[in-house]
Amino acid sequence: MKKIIFVCFLAIMAISSTAQTDVKELLDQGINLITKKEYKKAIEILDQAALVSPDEPEVYAHRGQAKHYLNQFKEAIEDYNIALRLQPDYAEVYHLRGLAKGELKDNVGACEDWATAYEKGESRALELIVEFCETEKDNNKTKKSK
Secondary structure, three states: OHHHHHHHHHHHHHHHHHHHHHHHHHHHHHHHHHHOOOHHHHHHHHHHHHHHOOOOHHHHHHHHHHHHHOOOHHHHHHHHHHHHHHOOOOHHHHHHHHHHHHHOOOHHHHHHHHHHHHHOOOOHHHHHHHHHHHHHHHHHHHHHHO
16 A cells, blocks of 8 residues: 555655756746747746746746736736735746836836835835836825916
């Protein structure tokens, strides 16, 4: 009986290891396609990666990035949201989601995401906060005083 359990355990570990290898390879392919600006192909590959490993936040972060480059901002935000549900401290994704929200003219949401990104260690967000969010605060103060 112990032998059967041990063999089953080894089989499960082998399957798990193969799935991890597959998702890593698919993720690498997707990132490579994004680098080559082949965004639609990247999305197809990253869709496959999401099927293989639906709990991998990087898959959704990069798929969101590819959608972002195709100006599919709402769809990108949906992927970023999934990545953040899976990994709430993913600073870079807050930064990216803020960029997509900015494209959709959701300045308040963008500024909130950039502030979170910066708090979690994404230093690039500070430049955006200074450039866009200080103005947003000033606009809100002006609206309230009227």
